[in-house]
Amino acid sequence: MNLIETKALVYYYGAGTPFEIRALDCVDLSLCRGGIKAVIGHTGSGKSTLIQHFNALLKPASGKVFFQGKNINESKESAYRIRFKIGLCFQYPEYQLFEDTVYRDIAFGPKNMGLSPEETERAVKKAAAYVGIEPELFERSPFELSGGQKRRIAIAGVMAMDPDVLILDEPTAGLDPSGREMILRMICDYRKKTDKTVMLVSHSMDDVARIADEVIVVDHGKIAMQGSVEEIFSHSSELTAMGLSVPEVTGITDKLRNAGCSLPTGIYTVEQAADAICAYLSGRCPK
Numbered sequence: 001m002n003l004i005e006t007k008a009l010v011y012y013y014g015a016g017t018p019f020e021i022r023a024l025d026c027v028d029l030s031l032c033r034g035g036i037k038a039v040i041g042h043t044g045s046g047k048s049t050l051i052q053h054f055n056a057l058l059k060p061a062s063g064k065v066f067f068q069g070k071n072i073n074e075s076k077e078s079a080y081r082i083r084f085k086i087g088l089c090f091q092y093p094e095y096q097l098f099e100d101t102v103y104r105d106i107a108f109g110p111k112n113m114g115l116s117p118e119e120t121e122r123a124v125k126k127a128a129a130y131v132g133i134e135p136e137l138f139e140r141s142p143f144e145l146s147g148g149q150k151r152r153i154a155i156a157g158v159m160a161m162d163p164d165v166l167i168l169d170e171p172t173a174g175l176d177p178s179g180r181e182m183i184l185r186m187i188c189d190y191r192k193k194t195d196k197t198v199m200l201v202s203h204s205m206d207d208v209a210r211i212a213d214e215v216i217v218v219d220h221g222k223i224a225m226q227g228s229v230e231e232i233f234s235h236s237s238e239l240t241a242m243g244l245s246v247p248e249v250t251g252i253t254d255k256l257r258n259a260g261c262s263l264p265t266g267i268y269t270v271e272q273a274a275d276a277i278c279a280y281l282s283g284r285c286p287k
């Protein structure tokens with residue numbers, strides 16, 4: 001059974017007004033459980049609109065969304081409950097922190113789920129550990145902390161609800177390289193430790209190549225492609241036509257190949273490029 005499935009999903013902003021936009025156009029998508037799934041697409045292609053349907057934050061104009069085979073919009077109750085099963089963290093989630101302490105902010109979701117104070121405390125501590133927030137910070141105001149820390153606290157607030165699926169909308173947007181690296185490492189660790197399904201929207205093809213197991217390409221409100229990192233990035237001309245690109249390192253190794261270096265195709269990460277270039281150089285240099 002699919003974990004998440006959409007059937008002929010259509011969504012309009014400003015429906016019935018002169019400003020109507022068809023943001024999702026008959027989306028049929030099937031996602032199985034597990035792994036890190038990356039949603040990529042040009043600005044305005046419909047990525048955020050799509051993921052907000054997965055936890056019933058947006059309701060389809062037509063079509064259906066299923067979680068483990070059940071229509072999530074079947075009743076008010078099912079649409080409410082799905083928010084705890086599919087945890088969604090918006091872009092720039094730090095702007096939604098509002099409690100006066102870090103602890104209360106992370107505890108907001110589990111408390112709302114009806115957990116006891118003891119269960120809430122356990123959930124907060126576990127989630128804080130996933131994102132590398134020390135308990136010494138629990139009584140501090142989140143507003144005194146750095147941008148990267150605030151973002152990790154906001155993500156911990158979603159993790160604390162122990163959702164089956166964690167969805168992050170551009171989790172590294174606007175962070176410096178070290179903040180970005182920390183978030184990416186945190187996502188991979190969380191995935192490994194919990195075995196949950198993680199989905200992230202990203203504009204960075206390099207990040208996608210590095211951590212994703214599956215890639216979903218959205219273009220003009222439709223699913224243009226879906227497949228492994230290797231499958232998707234082997235379609236460089238189609239991606240370019242959609243305003244996307246292949247990872248930077250793939251562009252560099254393509255240029256080296258065109259200049260006469262016999263490097264293999266299918267290089268998407270810096271590590272793969274380093275291995276291939278070393279192998280090429282050691283083959284050329286007499287020992």
Ligand SMILES: Nc1ncnc2c1ncn2[C@@H]1O[C@H](COP(=O)(O)OP(=O)(O)OP(=O)(O)O)[C@@H](O)[C@H]1O
Binds near residue numbers: 046
């Ligand atoms: N609240 C809104 N009101 C009206 N139109 C909207 C609204 N939110 C999004 N849109 C429009 O819907 C379409 C899809 O937007 P969406 O935000 O889902 O794209 P996206 O792929 O997430 O873009 P980005 O990469 O910039 O975050 C775009 O044309 C966008 O302008």
Ligand SMILES: [Mg+2]
Binds near residue numbers: 047048049091169
């Ligand atoms: Mg978006």
